[in-house]
Amino acid sequence: MTGVRWAGLGENARWTVLSAALLAGCGQPVPLREFEYARPYDGEPRLAAEVEFEAGALTIGPGRPEDLYNMSLRYHADRFRPVGTFDGGRVTLGVESLREGGLRIGGRPQAARIGFSARPDLDLDLALGTGEAEVELGGLRLSRLGLNSGAGRVRLSFAVPNPGSCTEASVAAAAGDIRLDRIGDSGCGTWRIDGGVGKVTIDLDGDWHRDGRIVISQGGGGVTLIAPARLGLRVTLAGLLTRFAGDRFARSGKSYTSEGYQEAVRHLEVDVRSAIGAVRVEWR
16 A cells, blocks of 8 residues: 655645556456545535546445545546545545546446535535446535536435535436435425436425425436425426326416415425426325
8 A cells, every 4th residue: 555645635635546457357457446535624614526427336425524525436547547636625526537438348347435524515516427326415514516417327315404505406417317315305495407318206305494496407208206295396397298197286287286285384396398208296
């Protein structure tokens, strides 16, 4: 094991780089390396974080209590290089491509695990490519979220409520499969979701502190909303060929309002701007 310090990372940053040659499925050696990067928490009130991960398996969640952030990375050194910089309260983490060509076929996959402190307000941007991402933001003081995904599979969830206040959340995916779980615990009153031509599933459960609004743009594919019975829900369709499916709704033109909407403690407006596809509501 060799400790390495890179310029521009600050005195408190710590790095460990391990490298080993492994055999790929085709029998050729693949330079798969391991990389760790963390920064101790030093009373920072805010953290702006950008995660760039073009290909592989990514896991994000609450980190170690003593760290502002931490990352453990396994990457293909012939195609990618690790990213880890901290400057003025902003950190950039992940991998970037060395050349065109995409994800290597064969051998062990790239993988990263990233953790953030639950103490500072977190402004988070995620730029993902192919592969799979599991993002658990429950308990973090999320102040803003931006997620852009290519053709991968992403699951973003909030297991416990956000103790802070979130101004907005935006999710964009060219294709692939996006699932958002318990977004009522996100603390974000407004969500903007561009699902491209992929599949989008949104679990609306959670502790909504105020009425909310979701704007969904969809070029194709389908949208499934999973709603708790206590939530007042109104879905408005803007697409000419968009179909709606759901029980316990009253229709007025292109708007569908759930039974008991007026009596509900919390109300959610969902505007769907889809060229073609289907919107389905499942009650929980």
